[in-house]
Amino acid sequence: MSKLNTYRKTQTNAAPLAVFRVLFGLMMLASIIRFWANGWIDKLYIQPKFFFTYYGFSWVQPIGNYTYLIFAVCALSALFVSLGYKYRISIILFFLSFTYIELMDKTTYLNHYYFISCVAFLMIFLPANTYFSMDSWKNPLKKLDKIPKWSIDSIKLILGIVYVYAGLAKLNSDWLLEAMPLKIWLPSKYDLPFLGDLLQQEWMHYAFSWSGAIYDLTIPFLLLYKPTRWFAFILVVIFHVLTRVLFPIGMFPYVMIVSALIFFDAGFHNRIIQFISKLLRLDYSRITSKPIITSEEGKSQKFQYRSKFVLPILAAFFTIQLLFPWRYLAYPNELFWTEQGYRFSWRVMLMEKASYTQFKVVNGTTGNRFYVDNTDFLTPFQEKQMSGQPDFILQYAQYLGDHFKNQGHKNISIYAESYVALNGRLSQPYVNPEIDLLKEKESFKHKDWLLPFNDTIKGF
Amino acid sequence: MKFIKITTFIFLIALVITACSSDSDTPVDSPNNFDRGAMLTNWADNIIVPAYESFADQTSILQSSTSNFTTNPTVENLQTLRTNWKDAYLGFQTVSMFEIGKAEEVRFRNRLNVYPANAAEIEAFISSGNYDFALPSTIDKQGFPALDYMLNGLATTDTEIVTFYTSNANAEGYKNYLQTLSNTIASLSNEVLTSWTSGYRDTFVANTSSSASGAVDKLTNDYIFYFEKALRAGKVGIPAGVFSGNVLPGNVEALYKKDFSKELLLKAIEASANFFNGKSFESGATGPSFKTYLDFLNTIKNGENLSNLINNQFEVAKTEASSLNNNFAEQVQMDNSKMLETYDELQRNVIYLKVDMIQALDISIDYVDADGD
Numbered sequence: 164m165s166k167l168n169t170y171r172k173t174q175t176n177a178a179p180l181a182v183f184r185v186l187f188g189l190m191m192l193a194s195i196i197r198f199w200a201n202g203w204i205d206k207l208y209i210q211p212k213f214f215f216t217y218y219g220f221s222w223v224q225p226i227g228n229y230t231y232l233i234f235a236v237c238a239l240s241a242l243f244v245s246l247g248y249k250y251r252i253s254i255i256l257f258f259l260s261f262t263y264i265e266l267m268d269k270t271t272y273l274n275h276y277y278f279i280s281c282v283a284f285l286m287i288f289l290p291a292n293t294y295f296s297m298d299s300w301k302n303p304l305k306k307l308d309k310i311p312k313w314s315i316d317s318i319k320l321i322l323g324i325v326y327v328y329a330g331l332a333k334l335n336s337d338w339l340l341e342a343m344p345l346k347i348w349l350p351s352k353y354d355l356p357f358l359g360d361l362l363q364q365e366w367m368h369y370a371f372s373w374s375g376a377i378y379d380l381t382i383p384f385l386l387l388y389k390p391t392r393w394f395a396f397i398l399v400v401i402f403h404v405l406t407r408v409l410f411p412i413g414m415f416p417y418v419m420i421v422s423a424l425i426f427f428d429a430g431f432h433n434r435i436i437q438f439i440s441k442l443l444r445l446d447y448s449r450i451t452s453k454p455i456i457t458s459e460e461g462k463s464q465k466f467q468y469r470s471k472f473v474l475p476i477l478a479a480f481f482t483i484q485l486l487f488p489w490r491y492l493a494y495p496n497e498l499f500w501t502e503q504g505y506r507f508s509w510r511v512m513l514m515e516k517a518s519y520t521q522f523k524v525v526n527g528t529t530g531n532r533f534y535v536d537n538t539d540f541l542t543p544f545q546e547k548q549m550s551g552q553p554d555f556i557l558q559y560a561q562y563l564g565d566h567f568k569n570q571g572h573k574n575i576s577i578y579a580e581s582y583v584a585l586n587g588r589l590s591q592p593y594v595n596p597e598i599d600l601l602k603e604k605e606s607f608k609h610k611d612w613l614l615p616f617n618d619t620i621k622g623f
Numbered sequence: 624m625k626f627i628k629i630t631t632f633i634f635l636i637a638l639v640i641t642a643c644s645s646d647s648d649t650p651v652d653s654p655n656n657f658d659r660g661a662m663l664t665n666w667a668d669n670i671i672v673p674a675y676e677s678f679a680d681q682t683s684i685l686q687s688s689t690s691n692f693t694t695n696p697t698v699e700n701l702q703t704l705r706t707n708w709k710d711a712y713l714g715f716q717t718v719s720m721f722e723i724g725k726a727e728e729v730r731f732r733n734r735l736n737v738y739p740a741n742a743a744e745i746e747a748f749i750s751s752g753n754y755d756f757a758l759p760s761t762i763d764k765q766g767f768p769a770l771d772y773m774l775n776g777l778a779t780t781d782t783e784i785v786t787f788y789t790s791n792a793n794a795e796g797y798k799n800y801l802q803t804l805s806n807t808i809a810s811l812s813n814e815v816l817t818s819w820t821s822g823y824r825d826t827f828v829a830n831t832s833s834s835a836s837g838a839v840d841k842l843t844n845d846y847i848f849y850f851e852k853a854l855r856a857g858k859v860g861i862p863a864g865v866f867s868g869n870v871l872p873g874n875v876e877a878l879y880k881k882d883f884s885k886e887l888l889l890k891a892i893e894a895s896a897n898f899f900n901g902k903s904f905e906s907g908a909t910g911p912s913f914k915t916y917l918d919f920l921n922t923i924k925n926g927e928n929l930s931n932l933i934n935n936q937f938e939v940a941k942t943e944a945s946s947l948n949n950n951f952a953e954q955v956q957m958d959n960s961k962m963l964e965t966y967d968e969l970q971r972n973v974i975y976l977k978v979d980m981i982q983a984l985d986i987s988i989d990y991v992d993a994d995g996d
Contacts, residue, residue, distance in 0.1 A: 273994060346924055347924070347982060347983065347985050348985055350657075350920060350923060350985070351985035352833055353656055353657070353833055354831060354832055355833075359656065363656045363657075363923070412994055413994030414994075515985075517978045517979070517981055519973070519974055519978045531869065532868055533865065533867050534860075534865055584978045584979050584982050587924050587926050587982065588926070589927045589929075589932075589979060590974055590975070
């Protein structure tokens, strides 16, 4: 307990967190600009007629053309976070707007968006603006060159959780023994220079699978340990650039590379700050000059008001982070098949799931039946995501039910005919075709209307 | 330490450059790699271009036989014209799946084969003499289904049909419309063929990129889309009422000819299977194709023999379709269950193609332009 108390009071140089804030904000700004420039706001949030919401968050919807406003708020707040300008309100706004965007349609769910939300939430409680920020530049009273060590460690911890859990998730028979799904994905990159032909080789698929798992499981520790740090960082760069070359994965590799810098010590970050200052012709001596209030006083003056709540909140946050990915254990049947407890668990690139689902509408009075053309209601992207994920199938079926009831169809039932091929296995029926999906309710309970997987994937 | 940093930096730059230039070079194929260039060449040179050549010939015969009939409208000339129409309609089944390049640009399938034809509006066009087949709104008033109406649907006997082109008050209007229909089919077919023979073939064959704009990805999507929507749904599912709840005998292909819908379906299944197996249009020899591609990937994966499953399913569907009435309108009214069975067998192959084959080839359906993780 006393150890914990000492740790709680340990101070460290503020530079690493400041640099992290600057780069994180810039990355986020770039992500939003890229998203906007690609026309994805329109394509993903304005064009579709219908959105797949998260259980309990059906009230989070795009707001027509005002959706652009949410993205603008998100971009601006990211910029302000980077500048350290009105930091606290900016990071709160960023967290809220970014998370709102992600909640609008789960079609676009990506682990790395969830990662951004987690980090942004964490940063609300961190003193990231006490150094090298506009807040501290304008008001030297806010300036601190020492901050609690836990605030930097918490970023390291969330990164560590992401990597280690992603690594644990790879310890399964498909990944390690069958080299799936890389055995499907890598040969299709036949036209890469140098790598194209190599990627046709089976040993390469195993090499990629195994080294990927080992990388994920060990990289946080190699980054923590000073003698291996540079080596580890080179690995981080190689790994993430390689994933960028091989897969359409957007900004995520760059975010991870930049985030890994937090493991370096303050000297390194101060040089970065010096470099940026020179570039922007800022007075570096003013940044490094001793704060008016020393860190000890500063801590008591500036952080007292929050620290009572901050540590319990962070403790709760990390407890949830550590436990939440295991919730899949509460569900029967194969996780990859049912995807119950799959999201928000750092399960990255583990599955190649091809699927096909069509819906049969049956009129109970007349016996009349017909199939729905999914393209009438869903974008190709939505249809693809819907076809292989049970919560999507259910929500869509119920949407169809409402649609056809409003059209005057009475006493209808909706059945899904669904086929899924998982990691190179032959396609099999997925949803029980005898079950009327209008009678089922969305919940966290096991979805017993799915058919069994008829195979086992061993491991996590 | 400094050295390491500099090396890292250089390494970083090098990797980023590789990352950014990832799809510029053409790969050198080795025996260990499946040669997509060879597959595209086989597709283009042995299947697509010969099929279009043959089809373009049939459409020019159709065109000249139409002018023969319009200058000399006799029962005999009508029957010759009808035979030529049947030949060309069958020929169309061998090219319809290649909706890529020029064909995609001119919406070839929509211009040539949207059915049912809108008879009432065709009549309105004929009496006004005012129509422009380039307009998207006219797709159900042109192509083979419109010719079907003009050659088979105006009356019950051939003698009566001929009177529309002879003694009818607006015989000129009928003749003009008929001629314009055939001319349009012939000129569109020639346009597509010419585009293939004067450059597009080379572009197509050279486009071995693995991206969504690569020729393999695009044509695979087109092929599956054709099989699912035009063949399975259009020829069988829609008339059988799969999407509407009640049978739609008026929606069969070649509605007015009556005894021709089965032949068209069988031809289309055969052409799809031949393309899957890379079977040369002329010699019947097989070359690099979806089949050999899947077999190559299976040597890596050791999974189910997917190409066999797909080929067997083509056979099952063909057998099921062969047992149908020549006239699908009659079939769906007399015994729709057989039509639905044919639909189910075709549907099995949609799943093999659209789920299993697509997964094996790692091609995304209808390219989704968004990030993954």
